[in-house]
Amino acid sequence: MMSPALNKDFNNAPKQIGVDPLKFTTWLFIVSICMMFGAFTSAYIVRQSEGNWQQFDYPQGLLYNTIFIVLSSVTMQWAYIAAKKDNLKALKAALFITFALGIAFLLGQWGVWSELVQNKIFFGGATANPSGSFMYVLTGVHGFHLITGLVFLIIVLLLAFKFKVHAKSLLRIEMCTTYWHFLTALWLYLYLFLIAYK
Amino acid sequence: MANPNITIHPEVHAEHAHHEHDEHHDQHWLWKYIFSQDHKVIAKQFLFLGIFWAFIGGALSSLFRIQLGWPEATFAWLEPVLGTWVEGGKLNPDFYLALVTMHGTIMVFFVLTAGLSGTFSNFLIPLQIGARDMASGFMNMLSFWFFFIASAIMFYSLFLQNGPAAAGWTIYPPLSALPQAMPGSGAGMTLWLVSMALFIVSQLLGGVNYITTVINMRTKGMSMTKMPLTIWSFFLTAILGLLSFPVLFSCALLLIFDRSFGTSFYLSDIYVAGEALTNVGGSPILFQHLFWFLGHPEVYIVILPAMGIVSEVLATNARKPIFGYRAMIGSLLGITVLAFVVWAHHMFVSGMNPFLGSVFMFLTLIIAVPSAVKVFNWLGTIWRGNLVFTTPMLFAIGFVSLFISGGLTGILLGNSAVDIQLHNTYFVVAHFHLVMGSAAFFGMFCGVYHWFPKMFGRMMDEKLGYIHFWLTFIGVYLVFLPMHYVGIAGFPRRYYAFTAFDAFSQFGDLNMYISLAAILAFLGQFIFLFNFVYSIFRGRRSPLNPWHSNTLEWTTPVNPGHGNWPGEIPTVYRWPYDYSKPGAAEDYIPQHIPFSQTTSSNLPNEKELE
Numbered sequence: 003m004m005s006p007a008l009n010k011d012f013n014n015a016p017k018q019i020g021v022d023p024l025k026f027t028t029w030l031f032i033v034s035i036c037m038m039f040g041a042f043t044s045a046y047i048v049r050q051s052e053g054n055w056q057q058f059d060y061p062q063g064l065l066y067n068t069i070f071i072v073l074s075s076v077t078m079q080w081a082y083i084a085a086k087k088d089n090l091k092a093l094k095a096a097l098f099i100t101f102a103l104g105i106a107f108l109l110g111q112w113g114v115w116s117e118l119v120q121n122k123i124f125f126g127g128a129t130a131n132p133s134g135s136f137m138y139v140l141t142g143v144h145g146f147h148l149i150t151g152l153v154f155l156i157i158v159l160l161l162a163f164k165f166k167v168h169a170k171s172l173l174r175i176e177m178c179t180t181y182w183h184f185l186t187a188l189w190l191y192l193y194l195f196l197i198a199y200k
Numbered sequence: 201m202a203n204p205n206i207t208i209h210p211e212v213h214a215e216h217a218h219h220e221h222d223e224h225h226d227q228h229w230l231w232k233y234i235f236s237q238d239h240k241v242i243a244k245q246f247l248f249l250g251i252f253w254a255f256i257g258g259a260l261s262s263l264f265r266i267q268l269g270w271p272e273a274t275f276a277w278l279e280p281v282l283g284t285w286v287e288g289g290k291l292n293p294d295f296y297l298a299l300v301t302m303h304g305t306i307m308v309f310f311v312l313t314a315g316l317s318g319t320f321s322n323f324l325i326p327l328q329i330g331a332r333d334m335a336s337g338f339m340n341m342l343s344f345w346f347f348f349i350a351s352a353i354m355f356y357s358l359f360l361q362n363g364p365a366a367a368g369w370t371i372y373p374p375l376s377a378l379p380q381a382m383p384g385s386g387a388g389m390t391l392w393l394v395s396m397a398l399f400i401v402s403q404l405l406g407g408v409n410y411i412t413t414v415i416n417m418r419t420k421g422m423s424m425t426k427m428p429l430t431i432w433s434f435f436l437t438a439i440l441g442l443l444s445f446p447v448l449f450s451c452a453l454l455l456i457f458d459r460s461f462g463t464s465f466y467l468s469d470i471y472v473a474g475e476a477l478t479n480v481g482g483s484p485i486l487f488q489h490l491f492w493f494l495g496h497p498e499v500y501i502v503i504l505p506a507m508g509i510v511s512e513v514l515a516t517n518a519r520k521p522i523f524g525y526r527a528m529i530g531s532l533l534g535i536t537v538l539a540f541v542v543w544a545h546h547m548f549v550s551g552m553n554p555f556l557g558s559v560f561m562f563l564t565l566i567i568a569v570p571s572a573v574k575v576f577n578w579l580g581t582i583w584r585g586n587l588v589f590t591t592p593m594l595f596a597i598g599f600v601s602l603f604i605s606g607g608l609t610g611i612l613l614g615n616s617a618v619d620i621q622l623h624n625t626y627f628v629v630a631h632f633h634l635v636m637g638s639a640a641f642f643g644m645f646c647g648v649y650h651w652f653p654k655m656f657g658r659m660m661d662e663k664l665g666y667i668h669f670w671l672t673f674i675g676v677y678l679v680f681l682p683m684h685y686v687g688i689a690g691f692p693r694r695y696y697a698f699t700a701f702d703a704f705s706q707f708g709d710l711n712m713y714i715s716l717a718a719i720l721a722f723l724g725q726f727i728f729l730f731n732f733v734y735s736i737f738r739g740r741r742s743p744l745n746p747w748h749s750n751t752l753e754w755t756t757p758v759n760p761g762h763g764n765w766p767g768e769i770p771t772v773y774r775w776p777y778d779y780s781k782p783g784a785a786e787d788y789i790p791q792h793i794p795f796s797q798t799t800s801s802n803l804p805n806e807k808e809l810e
Contacts, residue, residue: 022416030407030442037447038449045490125463128478
């Protein structure tokens with residue numbers, strides 16, 4: 003008879019490379035998100051080179067948000083290290099701070115959008131130029147992915163409270179850390195890209 | 201991704217194993233057949249939905265072929281089906297455009313992408329690499345249900361008052377971006393975009409699973425160079441999808457913003473009914489670049505799985521090792537890489553820098569090399585083989601034939617100068633219907649006939665299979681060979697009728713002939729449908745290994761349960777193509793037979809493995 007728990011322990015099948023399938027899956031999703039933003043930023047460059055491109059000043063908030071998200075990556079790494087050392091108190095604190103910094107980043111991005119609207123840089127409508135629209139698309143789609151990161155973070159946080167994240171159960175926090183660092187790196191890329199291709 | 205419900209405490213599952221035993225047997229039918237996480241059930245779900253869509257897509261093509269073949273005829277007899285789309289006995293021209301658009305969309309995405317990859321990647325990857333299931337059964341289930349919702353939305357859009365999307369399956373803006381441009385660019389286009397966005401999510405969930413499973417979950421001994429070519433092709437198809445579908449998503453997202461949020465990514469300086477639109481600064485060429493960056497890999501997403509299936513079936517039924525196994529892998533890899541650097545050959549007449557055109561022409565023509573390698577290897581495989589003409593074998597040979605005849609015209613079309621004359625004519629239609637449309641369908645039929653015994657534990661009827669093959673094979677050539685002439689004569693695609701042009705009047709009969717052949721070939725598919733449904737319930741019971749094949753799926757029970765192998769997963773010792781090996785007792789040696797059991801047939805370099 004076949005083992006009834008097969009659909010749960012198929013992970014134990016022999017592995018050819020030393021990576022957990024789910025961790026590998028995380029990386030593949032990251033690749034697909036990279037392709038998406040690759041498409042956006044190349045569209046940006048192609049469109050910009052065709053002329054009729056309105057220049058505008060970026061709100062100062064972008065820099066503060068960048069600092070927030072970089073700090074959140076630092077605390078996320080701290081949480082991971084704490085989990086590895088079974089320091090559950092520090093783990094929860096670090097996850098909380100990461101979450102708070104993530105929220106601060108999103109609110110800050112919202113602030114950037116309001117400032118852009120005040121400066122008459124609109125997403126759509128009669129006076130909108132693709133340069134402004136691209137700004138909203140890049141920040142918006144990144145923001146959407148950050149929200150998925152926050153959801154992931156909440157899940158890990160809840161698990162941490164149930165004592166399910168510790169030195170012998172690191173898979174989920176590892177995946178969460180990978181994803182969160184990726185979101186930070188993605189933002190840094192977008193930020194530098196926006197400055198370079200103003 | 202956010203719900204990793206997988207083994208964190210393997211020891212806990214081991215304890216639970218016996219205690220869960222009884223529950224598993226009485227699994228509720230809803231979880232067993234509908235929201236199943238078993239890759240085999242999900243594969244069948246993809247297959248059934250794919251077949252459903254294939255018949256819808258085929259029926260749509262019959263409708264517009266009736267219009268093209270008999271432009272003077274009246275359609276009053278179709279009024280009960282089409283309702284107001286028939287006005288005064290004539291087919292509504294807007295509806296005609298919707299028909300060709302939906303035919304393309306359905307066939308390319310829903311049948312030949314989801315139906316083909318969804319069915320065979322899901323079914324064969326775990327079975328042929330020796331895994332219990334996919335890396336994440338849950339994500340796999342989500343993949344099907346996203347496809348199902350996408351399907352439901354697309355199907356619903358067929359019944360909208362203003363019709364479904366009608367801007368062609370390539371949905372070029374500004375036609376697709378402006379609701380006032382045509383009736384099909386209203387709600388139909390919105391639903392098309394929503395449906396495709398969900399479809400892309402489904403493809404990504406599936407593709408991520410296929411790649412992870414192939415890389416991480418192969419059984420002992422199953423090195424990358426011992427994998428059947430089917431697995432190689434599914435693996436590379438999934439990589440193509442993973443890299444190109446997100447780009448289509450970006451492309452569609454910007455179009456959604458243009459349509460519904462007043463942005464101008466693709467729109468600029470447009471006058472509708474004498475009135476200037478406010479959109480400035482957009483670029484429709486940008487859309488074409490983004491679209492074809494997916495659109496071109498997409499044709500390989502369609503054809504690669506068929507190539508893999510055909511390689512496997514040809515070797516099995518020729519009772520010969522595949523010719524040039526490594527060259528086959530190499531050419532698959534070559535096609536995969538080249539797929540990403542040829543997209544602009546769809547845009548030779550879109551106003552591209554001629555130098556860039558030459559670069560893309562050069563890269564495009566290079567694809568002939570790996571394609572030719574594959575063709576010669578297939579021919580080398582059947583050359584002087586001990587051919588067994590089973591139905592799947594006939595479809596596999598048919599595939600090679602169609603791939604050659606369709607591929608040759610690709611060399612013509614790849615030239616940017618020749619393309620000026622041929623662009624958007626029926627020559628293009630004939631080319632891609634042979635090389636990727638019909639060929640991929642033949643690959644799909646080949647796969648269904650070959651793995652039907654593994655899917656349903658019964659055999660499909662051979663005689664009906666032969667009739668189906670010959671009707672389809674002859675039908676396809678009768679439709680698409682003459683279509684080349686129509687194309688060279690200059691008939692543009694997507695025209696409602698050609699009666700207004702004197703130059704085309706002499707080809708009226710030819711169009712009627714094509715239509716007749718197309719409708720007959722479509723009707724022939726009902727033989728397949730009957731055979732398929734009948735055999736599921738009443739087919740002859742299948743033996744364990746009906747085709748005497750070497751791959752691992754035939755070592756499972758006739759009707760494998762969840763987990764595939766009742767005992768341990770077999771270990772793999774050899775490549776999957778040890779057919780007719782000199783000195784062997786039988787003309788096939790399955791992959792799980794160690795060399796120590798086949799001392800009489802081992803080659804000198806295999807002696808040390810005994």
